[in-house]
Amino acid sequence: MTDQVNFGDELVSPEEKTRRVGAVFSSVARRYDMMNDLMSGGMHRLWKDRFVNRVKPRPGEQILDMAGGTGDVAFRMARRGAQVTVSDINADMLEVGQERARTRGLTGLTWKVQNAEALNFDDATFDGYTIVFGIRNVTDIPAALREAHRVLKRGGRFFCMEFSSSDWPGFARIYESYASRVIPRIGKVVAHDEESYRYLVESIRRFPRPEAFKRMVAEAGFVRAAAEPMLGGLVTIHSGWKI
Numbered sequence: 578m579t580d581q582v583n584f585g586d587e588l589v590s591p592e593e594k595t596r597r598v599g600a601v602f603s604s605v606a607r608r609y610d611m612m613n614d615l616m617s618g619g620m621h622r623l624w625k626d627r628f629v630n631r632v633k634p635r636p637g638e639q640i641l642d643m644a645g646g647t648g649d650v651a652f653r654m655a656r657r658g659a660q661v662t663v664s665d666i667n668a669d670m671l672e673v674g675q676e677r678a679r680t681r682g683l684t685g686l687t688w689k690v691q692n693a694e695a696l697n698f699d700d701a702t703f704d705g706y707t708i709v710f711g712i713r714n715v716t717d718i719p720a721a722l723r724e725a726h727r728v729l730k731r732g733g734r735f736f737c738m739e740f741s742s743s744d745w746p747g748f749a750r751i752y753e754s755y756a757s758r759v760i761p762r763i764g765k766v767v768a769h770d771e772e773s774y775r776y777l778v779e780s781i782r783r784f785p786r787p788e789a790f791k792r793m794v795a796e797a798g799f800v801r802a803a804a805e806p807m808l809g810g811l812v813t814i815h816s817g818w819k820i
């Protein structure tokens with residue numbers, strides 16, 4: 578069948594993928610932040626800091642943080658004075674995010690359940706669109722990129738950070754063995770959910786390499802599409818402009 582898509586290494590219908598991704602994030606929501614620290618040895622914090630340094634949010638700018646989950650990236654941008662809308666398809670992730678925002682005394686963020694493939698925002702609403710470790714989970718990625726382009730104002734910036742496989746041979750081998758053996762085990766012991774973490778590892782392996790994703794960003798209408806790979810492409814910051 579041609580309309581099947583990958584859920585990790587399995588082929589499923591698009592509806593089934595969206596449903597299962599929802600189940601993964603509902604299952605991990607409460608332990609998501611602790612697991613990120615454990616799995617990356619705290620590195621995700623540095624990657625997110627670097628990402629926000631690239632975005633350079635300015636006071637008063639309207640930024641949509643798509644697939645914003647528990648708010649890590651949104652909080653960093655809000656602290657710089659941007660007006661951030663955090664959107665995610667999963668209400669459980671957003672609920673954890675709202676609790677974290679309250680604990681941190683961060684007010685002024687807007688939270689909205691939205692599917693990145695079909696946004697409920699008017700054309701030309703935002704100055705910036707960010708999506709961090711989110712787009713590989715989206716069923717129809719080209720549709721999400723087109724929506725990102727639509728909701729940005731002219732001159733608006735698109736920024737995405739995502740995992741892929743690394744092309745540094747030695748590092749790729751070490752990472753591959755860590756990811757396929759250790760991460761699902763941490764998931765099993767700490768989050769009592771081996772399957773969700775196996776999906777996360779498989780989805781990283783399947784995400785396009787930086788040059789291929791850069792072409793997808795350009796095909797959605799963005800100009801000056803650029804990719805800044807780190808760790809041989811294991812993590813890449815992508816960007817593009819709407820003119």
Ligand code: SAM
Nearest residue numbers: 602644645646665666667670692693709711714
């Ligand atoms: N951006 C956050 C971060 O970096 O900590 C969360 C990333 S988390 C790995 C991926 C998020 O993508 C989840 O919260 C999930 O619900 C969300 N997601 C998956 N498919 C989506 C879709 N179609 N539209 C919006 N969000 C989606």
